[in-house]
């Protein structure tokens with residue numbers, strides 16, 4: 001592991017830091033945030049509040065600030081990271097923009113998700129051609145430390161990946177929320193409704209750890225002919241739920257595509 005600093009110790013930065021330090025050790029890991037109180041997960045000597053110091057300690061800079069904070073961060077650090085391996089998890093910020101603004105040629109654009117908090121993250125990533133095999137290995141080790149690492153082929157796949165996997169946890173939470181509400185509407189206590197919604201999503205565990213069966217395979221397995229589940233799924237199909245979901249995913253992918261403009265892209 002090469003010396004690495006995570007810049008931005010918010011939801012994702014701190015989750016990545018925790019996952020990385022648990023799997024790879026804290027020895028080569030620094031954490032940087034403008035808010036000192038967010039740096040607690042790092043050893044006292046590995047906490048930075050001034051991003052200009054990152055280039056002094058690390059060879060790999062992992063950018064985990066909001067896309068909207070990127071411009072001012074770059075104003076602070078200038079071109080001091082141009083010889084570093086830059087790994088960005090900022091939604092929507094393109095490889096070109098990352099390379100232009102940092103001056104670095106070795107750049108990885110990645111999209112993890114909230115699963116990083118529990119070591120169940122799936123990260124899709126792409127690189128500039130200048131990234132060496134050794135640097136790709138660094139990226140691979142970082143993403144594998146918090147879950148599954150998937151190297152994508154094109155930048156447009158990152159927008160689709162962002163819509164599906166980056167935002168994906170929110171769709172599960174929304175489904176849980178709706179099921180919880182339905183249980184409350186049926187007169188079940190709030191406490192039990194919340195419990196039902198949580199436990200139903202245990203279906204995710206079956207998909208992960210329940211053998212080779214696919215999502216469609218599990219759905220078929222629990223849908224008896226003429227049964228209750230089939231009645232519910234028929235309504236979802238009649239109302240064209242797949243088309244609604246695809247529209248939602250397209251909106252998220254489009255937003256990923258335009259986020260870079262919002263953040264002041266060229």
Ligand SMILES: NC(=O)c1ccc[n+]([C@@H]2O[C@H](COP(=O)([O-])OP(=O)(O)OC[C@H]3O[C@@H](n4cnc5c(N)ncnc54)[C@H](OP(=O)(O)O)[C@@H]3O)[C@@H](O)[C@H]2O)c1
Pocket residue numbers: 007008009010011012013032033034035038051064065066067069072073076089090091092111112113114166
């Ligand atoms: N949340 C997700 O599920 C998710 C999933 C995939 C990817 N991402 C990406 O991950 C990135 C971080 O998201 P997040 O939800 O973790 O954001 P967050 O909670 O707002 O964390 C970002 C942290 O960086 C700090 N910061 C801002 N400018 C800085 C600077 N110049 N130097 C050092 N620290 C600075 C922020 O401080 P202030 O609050 O003062 O700005 C904040 O503490 C985003 O780019 C997002 O697109 C997020």
